[in-house]
Structure formats: structure tokens, C-alpha cells
Amino acid sequence: MPTRPQLAHLLAACAAALPVLLAAPAAVAAPHEPPPPPAAIGGERMGLSGVQVAPLPGAPALPGDLTGRSWIVADAASGDVLAASNPHLRLAPASTLKILFADTVLPKFDRNLVHRVADAEIQGIGPGSSLVGIKEDLDYRVEDLWRGVFLSSGNDAVHVLSHMNGGIRQTVTEMQARADALQARDTKVISPDGYDMDGQVSSAYDLTLFARAGLRNPDFRMYCATRDALFPGAVDKNTGQRGSFGIANTDRLLGKYPGLIGVKNGFTTEAGSTFVGAAERNGRTLLVTVMHPSTYQKVYDETAALLDWGFAAADKVTPVGKLVDEAPAGGTEPTPTGQAGGTAGAPAPPPHPSPSPTESARTAAGAAAGGGPDGGDDGLGPAGWLGIGAAVLLVAGAAGARFLLRRRDRSS
Known part of the structure; x- marks a missing residue:
């Protein structure tokens, strides 16, 4: 069983790290900028x-x-x-x-x-x-x-x-x-x-x-x-x-x-x-x-x-x-602007594409510095979820440390 000084040191470390780690997901969870309005039909x-x-x-x-x-x-x-x-x-x-x-x-x-x-x-x-x-x-x-x-x-x-x-x-x-x-x-x-x-x-x-x-x-x-x-x-x-x-x-x-x-x-x-x-x-x-x-x-x-x-x-x-042309039968449609170059029926790209590994690294760095997200559709991104997981583990560790201290005190 850990000694009382060891448990006290673990508890102090968790308490010191917890605000810093919890701050990262809070920053990452900030809402996205509203997406631009869809292109008007006709241009x-x-x-x-x-x-x-x-x-x-x-x-x-x-x-x-x-x-x-x-x-x-x-x-x-x-x-x-x-x-x-x-x-x-x-x-x-x-x-x-x-x-x-x-x-x-x-x-x-x-x-x-x-x-x-x-x-x-x-x-x-x-x-x-x-x-x-x-x-x-x-x-x-x-x-x-x-x-x-x-x-x-x-x-x-x-x-x-x-x-x-x-x-x-x-x-x-x-x-x-x-x-x-x-x-x-x-x-x-x-x-x-x-x-x-x-x-x-x-x-x-x-x-x-x-x-x-x-x-x-x-x-x-x-x-x-x-x-x-x-x-x-x-x-x-x-x-x-x-x-x-x-x-x-x-x-x-x-x-x-x-x-x-x-x-x-x-x-x-x-x-x-x-x-x-x-x-x-x-x-x-x-x-x-x-x-x-x-x-x-x-x-x-x-x-x-x-x-x-x-x-x-x-x-x-x-x-x-x-003036756009009639949409082809079968549910596919020309590009919203009706201009040349589009592919009829092609799926539109997602409004917030998933970031590449390099972009994920930049997102994590920005979150640590207090910046907003630039990641996935849920507003958190990989770094955000990693931060949340670490925080949960630290909270659990802190709670365990308190439990062990109380048990040691009762045993004494």
C-alpha cells in the first residue's frame, strides 16, 4: 500500500494538472463559426x-x-x-x-x-x-x-x-x-x-x-x-x-x-x-x-x-x-449555380472536412494555447477527445487517492 507521503504527492499532482488539462477541451469545444450560406440558385x-x-x-x-x-x-x-x-x-x-x-x-x-x-x-x-x-x-x-x-x-x-x-x-x-x-x-x-x-x-x-x-x-x-x-x-x-x-x-x-x-x-x-x-x-x-x-x-x-x-x-x-435547367430525372441535380464545370448529381463536400494528421496536430497546439477549434463536425476533434479522456483518468486517480488516504487513516 502506498505510504501517506506518496498518496499526498499523487493527490497534489492531480489537483495541479486537472485545471490545465480541463482547459484544453473547453477551448476545443467552442462552437464552429457558422458555415457560409448555400450558393444561390443561378449564381x-x-x-x-x-x-x-x-x-x-x-x-x-x-x-x-x-x-x-x-x-x-x-x-x-x-x-x-x-x-x-x-x-x-x-x-x-x-x-x-x-x-x-x-x-x-x-x-x-x-x-x-x-x-x-x-x-x-x-x-x-x-x-x-x-x-x-x-x-x-x-x-x-x-x-x-x-x-x-x-x-x-x-x-x-x-x-x-x-x-x-x-x-x-x-x-x-x-x-x-x-x-x-x-x-x-x-x-x-x-x-x-x-x-x-x-x-x-x-x-x-x-x-x-x-x-x-x-x-x-x-x-x-x-x-x-x-x-x-x-x-x-x-x-x-x-x-x-x-x-x-x-x-x-x-x-x-x-x-x-x-x-x-x-x-x-x-x-x-x-x-x-x-x-x-x-x-x-x-x-x-x-x-x-x-x-x-x-x-x-x-x-x-x-x-x-x-x-x-x-x-x-x-x-x-x-x-x-x-437560369438553371431542369434537374435530371432520378433525383440528381445540376450544380446550384447552374454554371459550367459542375458534375450533375455529384455529392457536395461536407461543411467541415475531417482534419488531416498535420491539421490535428495544429488543432491540439492551438487548444493548448487557448485557441478555437478547426476540426471535425462535432466541434471537438481528436485532441479534444484525448484531453477529455486524460482529464477523466486524472479525476478518477484523484478520487482513488482520497479513498486510500481515508482508508489508511481509518486503519491507523
Whole structure:
């Protein structure tokens, strides 16, 4: 059995070493610096606030009176973003969300298919909604319903098509899946028609992705460019003949701005005005989205001004971002920035790679000097765990020494 002086010496050594050893893991356990935010979809500058533009010599200046809280100008073919302001700002989309609805549902039904509308299909439409005037127990061709969606922004037409597609909930689920496939990460779908709903948001960037995808469908392109049409009406009780009435596209730029293809406008109390427009000039198609300007008319004025600027500046600016392509099937996706050089589906590196042996040695040295960690994901690293183990052993040794001293005293 150790002598009393030996036990006393062991206890004193443990007491002296314990604070020093315990200090190392405390330093190593300090939290990591927060990791940098993930790269914005479309490129780093797409995640910055304020106006993003990179003019070359001779480039025209951007319009000076833009009030939209978020906007973007992009080339539909290349995907190059020529200029943008807060493109990923999440805002209420109003009826521009119908672009995603059309891109999701339009390919499913032949335009000549005839559908008899049940009363339940036009119930539950939000008060104050825009309507094309669909009546229950009447037959409508699918192409009539789509004209009601694009020209009159009819929420009743959206509801009928949604019921044909399996119901409102099913359609919302499919729209969200379509948004995810297009890498539209700012979009949360709650209603298929864009009616104001808590939590329903999109962004200028995402709406532009939807428009770009939709315009690849000839039927989508035809409907959004239609200025006016006849819509089936009710049956005349006297003659038994079914009448019709005229509807006109509510897009105020269609037929007025040179080369305008169309796409979709929107307005709700929460969203204010939103607009997605596409125009073609000299073989180039530009997409412009403007969200939440100061007044209703401003959305058209600012869209026209940005289109003018885009056609004049297209070859005189360096792109500040990219419209990403649709993610490949099977769950793999292109790089978040959508730029060349990435490998689709490649796993992302861990945010804090495990340190090499040399780095571990530097970590241990830094901890001994009172510095913070630079190690593994748990925040401790190898040196930290070694320090904790040593401290536990010393504490156990100290406790054992005290026990032996007390036992010796009792024996004496």
C-alpha cells in the first residue's frame, strides 16, 4: 500500500494538472463559426440584395425609375441573366402562379377533350376571384378552359382543370413537385390559382423559370399570346341553342409592345401587381419578371422599360447569373449555380472536412494555447477527445487517492 507521503504527492499532482488539462477541451469545444450560406440558385450574385448588373463599355444605363421590389431580365435561350434586383426575394405571386399550373397540367389533356362541369368543381373559389364565367352541367372543351385561364385569369377554369387532374390537393402536390424539378426553391404552392394564401410565395427568379419552361410547349405559347376569343355561354331557354361571349386577354402589353409573346399578369390585395412577359426581337427572346411595384400600371411600364433595355444591352453586359435547367430525372441535380464545370448529381463536400494528421496536430497546439477549434463536425476533434479522456483518468486517480488516504487513516 502506498505510504501517506506518496498518496499526498499523487493527490497534489492531480489537483495541479486537472485545471490545465480541463482547459484544453473547453477551448476545443467552442462552437464552429457558422458555415457560409448555400450558393444561390443561378449564381452568387443572384443571392445578393439590390441591383446586379455588369455593363461593358457602351452599355445603356438601366431605367432609373424602377419601383419593383424584385425583378429580372434574362435571355430565354441561353438562360443568361442580364440584370436583376433581389431576384430570390420571396413574395406573393398572385395569378402569375398560373404559369406553373399550366406548365404542370396543360400537357395532360388533349385540347379537344370535352368535359361536363359538375357543380362541386366550381365551389370553394376565393371571394373576389377573377372568373371567366363557367356554369355547371355544361360541356366545355379543354382548349376553352385554357383560354379562360390565360385570357381571363379565371380561377373557375383553374378549379375545373384541377378537378379533372384529380382534385385541388393532387394538383397542388404536382405543382410543388414540378417547381422542385425546375429548381424553383423559393416557391411554396398552397393554391393552384395564385389566390392569396398564408405561406404561398414565389420569386422573380422562379417565375421566370416557369415561363421559360412553359414557352417550350407550343400550346402554352399559343394560349398566352391569344388576345381575344369567344367563350361558350349558357343555353338559350327559348331556342335551345348555346351562345357565346367574347373574352379578352388582361395583359395590357399584349398587342401594344412590339414582339410581345405574352405570358401572364396578376394582381391580388397581398401581392399587388406582378407580371411575367416574354418578347422576341431579331431572333432573341427575352424574359422579364416584375413583382410588387408601387402601382398597378407601373408593372407594365417597368416591364416594357426593362425589355427595351434588355434588347439594347444584350451584347453589352456580362451576365450576372443563370437560369438553371431542369434537374435530371432520378433525383440528381445540376450544380446550384447552374454554371459550367459542375458534375450533375455529384455529392457536395461536407461543411467541415475531417482534419488531416498535420491539421490535428495544429488543432491540439492551438487548444493548448487557448485557441478555437478547426476540426471535425462535432466541434471537438481528436485532441479534444484525448484531453477529455486524460482529464477523466486524472479525476478518477484523484478520487482513488482520497479513498486510500481515508482508508489508511481509518486503519491507523
